[in-house]
Amino acid sequence: MVEQAPAWAAPLALGLLLALCVAAATFDAALAAGRGLAGALRVPWQEAARLVVQQRRTTVANDPLLWRTGGVSLLVVAALMVAVVPWGDWTLLDSAVGVVWFNAMDVLLWAAVWITGWGANSAWPLVGAHRFLAQALSYELLLMFALISPALGAGSLRLADVQAEQAGLWFVVTMPVAFVVFCVCVLAFSLWGPFAAPIGADLGGGVLAESSGVDRLLVLLGRYALLVAGAAFAVPLFLGGGEGPLLPAVLWSVVKTVLVLGLLVACRRRFALLRPERFAELAWVVGIPLVLLQILVVSLLVLGRS
Amino acid sequence: MVVDALFWLLALTAVASGFAVFRVSSMARATFALAVSFVAVGAVMLLLDLDYLGLITVLMMVMEMSIMAVFMIMYMMNPGGLMPMSMYHNKAGAMTVAVGSFVVLAAGALLVPWPEREGVAPADITLQLGEGIMGSKMLVMLTISPVLFATIVGSLVLAAPRGRYDRFGDDLDQPASDPVPGGLGR
Amino acid sequence: MESYSGALALLLAVVVVVLGLYAAHLSAGLARTPLTSLPYNGGVAPKEYAVSRFHARWYSMTMVFLAFDIEMLFMYPWTLVVAQVGAAAVVEMFVFLVVLVLAVVYAWREGAFRWA
Amino acid sequence: MALTERLVRFAAGRPHLLLVECPGGTPARLAAERHARARGWPRADGPADADVLAVCGAPSTELAAAVELTWDAVAGPRSRISLRGGEDVPDALERAVAALRDVPAQRLDAAGRTPPDAGGDTGAAEMDHGDMNMDDPPGDMDHAEMGHGDMDMDMDLPGGLAMADRAPDRDGLRLDILHLQLGPFLPAWPAGLVVDVTLQGDVVQEAYAYGWAASTASSWWDDAAGPPGRRAAAHLDSAARLLQLAGWSAAAYTARTLRDSVLDDASTPGTAAQVARLGAKVRRSRSLRWGLRDLGALPAERAVQLGISGPAQRADGDVHDRLLQWLTEAWAALNGAAGRGGTRGEQVGGRTASQALIAAIPRLVIGQELAGARLIIASLDPDLADRDVADTIAKPAVAQHG
Known part of the structure; x- marks a missing residue:
């Protein structure tokens, strides 16, 4: 059964989060331009070194309080999301409403990304910030319904129960739509791949257009951390948590997280940008009825079982 | 502590x-x-x-x-607050109301004797909430849905910059014309 | 409350990492003072501050969202009792949802999800 | 400070390159992109992300000022190179890296930089603006109606910028407008083009498009003396830039690689097949089609009215159609089809093809969302490196939406 880990395990969890960030960045570099894994190993470290050394930038009449708070928040939010994830039999926060916790943390990103774009007092980041809110208005309900499906299947909002319920049959089998929608929403709140519109090249870098140095590093690191957090959360929700043969449960959790993470990272090379003014209609008119059907199917399964 | x-x-x-x-x-x-x-x-x-x-x-x-x-x-x-400005309207009145209500509430919290708890707290408050919504408060919840429907329709009627007649024409049978195209075609 | 100690420790650890990165920048960075620049606009100085009244064209979407979103307050507790209450709970929630989806369809016809 | 030294050396192995192209700088840009790709250097979207600023081609006086402003926005360590032709590029890139690694010089550079408008009176913003206090005079105007034209604040604020003014909106409100100049230097932007836009929120209300600088050279793409594959390469280049803006960096990368191999030797048999494969891949991508469909629609007869010829007219459709048209025509050119006119079209009624494209920009971007406007401009991709183009382009009148 899942137990609450002692507080000293927190640095370990954070270390795992950061290590997976580096792995994701390395994988992304390896996919870019086919330079192979060997050439890619250095890339994340070179980027980090470059941004630590680089001079920071400010703009005239900016709002440093909001700007810097927003930039730091992405990483903080990702870490707080990871807090409720059960790694095999251990979790830092065994909350009875872990699913809602994840949802509340992801909503903090609305504010975080918006104030990052607003704080620079520059036109392109400001437009990027508003694009993110438009994107968030489109994906948030989808994410909520995707989170509710496994909770409904397990009859519990506690991740440990959701994970335990899947012994034998993973929820990804009975809730494929919810799983796909969840992954899409993770991409969306991580500003990754097809959902990178708020920081897109068409806006000259958007929210990030005026940031350099450590400030930029924290936002970029935060994006990877959010991808990792999303991937880690998908494992207890849909992929049976630590269940698996031979290896200890905690390792299975990590392995599954890495696989989902690789899938998410690879999306960046595969798809063009889904611009928010297009995504809105798709999400509301096609996406929401689709996930609601998924929830209906799950509730019928639950009724049939009880 | x-x-x-x-x-x-x-x-x-x-x-x-x-x-x-x-x-x-x-x-x-x-x-x-x-x-x-x-x-x-x-x-x-x-x-x-x-x-x-x-x-x-x-x-x-x-x-x-x-x-x-x-x-x-x-x-x-x-x-952006680039020019200093005051956020107050009717400063004296607002302050009186705000400070007054704070004092009344704080005094209530401190002076009124708190009742002793009878019975025990439920093990899972969220579950209790769900039982409430699906049980005794079901009618309340079902009333909320038409209210939300009315909210959506009402706010769009009042605030939407362009309605369906602007988009589809008088007969509503033409393809929609919007300045910025959307995700589901015309 | 006891249960939040791990999450608080994690929060503390993240703050340490963030402060550590800034400390690394202060000790190993090229310059301690940031560069002050005009907002970059493609090679010309901007005429105005960007932080002005920003007319978001999708504001009607926010209203649909806010109304729809209230329903989530009920849906999380609902998941816990479906098995126990049975078919009535499912029917009730889906009546609720279908009404909202009808409102969304109306909003779609009105063009609420476009940059009008 | 040995740590700084080591970090800088390590990071200098992969500097971010910001390319700014002046009209006539096409060969320099192509060479820079090619060498940067071979070294695995990423491209910067803007100066905040850049380490090396590469100025391709010879800037005019106006563009030189824009280069300076861009350079001022690059945080240190930074280095700047000027590329005139293709030959000097490898040396210049080596010099750029050497400059980045020179920590003492970079420190000196960083310490000596002054904020913009340092002499400006930044303290004056604290003056008493009693009339912004919202409760007096009571009730005779609401907030949205409260003007600030009488406050003469243009000089009071830090940076010497003004507060935004207001203008009527397309749905009857009067909200702030923001004047933004797109160009001359943006990622994947036609060299020397400038589009002045008035934004309300993120929607373009008004637009003027014009060329900023005349090149003394003729268009490199249309140079008849060039190698045979140049037409195909021009279309692949345009397609790569549009794909980059559309957020599909992998396809943009392929298009650029193919462009360079076409320029090396257009007669290599595999190349045409690879271009066909890229075309098929782009055509199949649903996410791309879904994102670009209906954007910037330009039916053929409308294009003819506007004097547009070339791929933009033959595509007879939206941004997505124009992208596919480039890829189709690139493939055709590699298979020996002799295209009509230049890469952008022919001269019609005294206007060159690129002039007609520039003149069409305001009509197509007004009413569009800002990023959509960027895509539309990229899908027209006028070439200003033509001595006939830039001199003669005046500010066209504002096109009305509708």
């Missing part, structure tokens, strides 16, 4: 950032100061073991404040 310290920290944050709403010039700062205040209140609820209500408070309020920021930035002049 730690819980006490956290409570006071969060309580002071809630009050101070609530007050900051009226002290800052920037609409963005004012909006998110209010959001911080609500997050602190939500965290206090977590301290009281009201996990679901605390998290829902954080979730809803941050969402709502982000949307409010959009509207504040859209309609208020000088939203």
Whole structure:
């Protein structure tokens, strides 16, 4: 059964989060331009070194309080999301409403990304910030319904129960739509791949257009951390948590997280940008009825079982 | 001990950032100061073991404040607070009402003898909430859905810049014409 | 409350990492003071501050969202009792949802999800 | 400070390159992109992300000022190179890296930089603006109606910028407008083009498009003396830039690689097949089609009216159609089809093809969302490196939406 880990395990969890960030960045570099894994190993470290050394930038009449708070928040939010994830039999926060916790943390990103774009007092980041809110208005309900499906299947909002319920049959089998929608929403709140519109090249870098140095590093690191957090959360929700043969449960959790993470990272090379003014209609008119059907199917399964 | 310290920290944050709403010039700062205040209140609820209500408070309020920021930035002049400005309307009256109600509420909290708890708290408050919604309060919940429907329709009727007749023409049988194309074709 | 100690420790650890990165920048960075620049606009100085009244064209979407979103307050507790209450709970929630989806369809016809 | 030294050396192995192209700088840009790709250097979207600023081609006086402003926005360590032709590029890139690694010089550079408008009176913003206090005079105007034209604040604020003014909106409100100049230097932007836009929110209300600088050279793409594959390469280049803006960096990368191999030797048999494969891949991508469909629609007869010829007219459709048209025509050119006119079209009624494209920009971007406007401009991709183009382009009148 899942137990609450002692507080000293927190640095370990954070270390795992950061290590997976580096792995994701390395994988992304390896996919870019086919330079192979060997050439890619250095890339994340070179980027980090470059941004630590680089001079920071400010703009005239900016709002440093909001700007810097927003930039730091992405990483903080990702870490707080990871807090409720059960790694095999251990979790830092065994909350009875872990699913809602994840949802509340992801909503903090609305504010975080918006104030990052607003704080620079520059036109392109400001437009990027508003694009993110438009994107968030489109994906948030989808994410909520995707989170509710496994909770409904397990009859519990506690991740440990959701994970335990899947012994034998993973929820990804009975809730494929919810799983796909969840992954899409993770991409969306991580500003990754097809959902990178708020920081897109068409806006000259958007929210990030005026940031350099450590400030930029924290936002970029935060994006990877959010991808990792999303991937880690998908494992207890849909992929049976630590269940698996031979290896200890905690390792299975990590392995599954890495696989989902690789899938998410690879999306960046595969798809063009889904611009928010297009995504809105798709999400509301096609996406929401689709996930609601998924929830209906799950509730019928639950009724049939009880 | 730690819980006490956290409570006071969060309580002071809630009050101070609530007050900051009226002290800052920037609409963005004012909006998110209010959001911080609500997050602190939500965290206090977590301290009281009201996990679901605390998290829902954080979730809803941050969402709502982000949307409010959009509207504040859209309609208020000088939203960046580049020029110093005062957020007060009718300062003397507002102060009287605010301080007065604070004193009354605080006095109530401190002076009224608190009742003893009868019975025990339920094991899972969220479950109890669900039972309430699906049981005795079912009628309330079912009333809310037409209210929300009316809210959506009403707000669009009042506020949508272009309605369906603007988009499809008088007969509603032409393809829609919108300045910026959307995701589901014309 | 006891249960939040791990999450608080994690929060503390993240703050340490963030402060550590800034400290690394202060000690190993090229310059301690940031560069002050005009907002970059493609090679010309901007004429105005960007932080002005920003007319978001999708504001009607926010209203649909806010109304729809209230329903989530009920849906999380609902998941816990479906098995126990049975078919009535499912029917009730889906009546609720279908009404909202009808409102969304109306909003779609009105063009609420476009940059009008 | 040995740590700084080591970090800088390590990071200098992969500097971010910001290319700014002046009209006539096409060969320099192509060479820079090619060498940067071979070294695995990423491209910067803007100066905040850049380490090396590479100025391709010879800037005119106006463009030189824009280069300076861009250079001022690059945080240190930074280095700047000027590329005139293709030959000097490898040496210049080596010099750029050497400059980045020179920590003492970079420190000196960083310490000596002054904020913009340092002499400006930044304290004056604290003056008493009693009339912004919202409760007096009571009730005779609401907030949205409160003007600030009488406050003469233009000089009071830090940075010497003004507060935004207001203008009527397309749905009857009066909200702030923001004047933004797109160009001359943006990622994947036609060299020397400038589009002045008036934004309300993120929607373009008004637009003027014009060329900023005349090149003394003729268009490199249309140079008849060039190698045979040049027409195909020009279309692949345009397609790569549009794909980059559309957020599909992998396809943009392929298009650039193919462009360079076409320029090396257009007669290599495999190349045409690879271009066909890229075309098929782009055509199949649903996410791309879904994102670009209906954007910037330009039916053929409308294009003819506007004097547009070339791929933009033959595509007879939206941004997505124009992208596919480039890829189709690139493939055709590699298979020996002799295209009509230049890469952008022919001269019609005294206007060159690129002039007609520039003149069409305001009509197509007004009413569009800002990023959509960027895509539309990229899908027209006028070439200003033509001595006939830049001199003669005046500010066209504002096109009305509708």
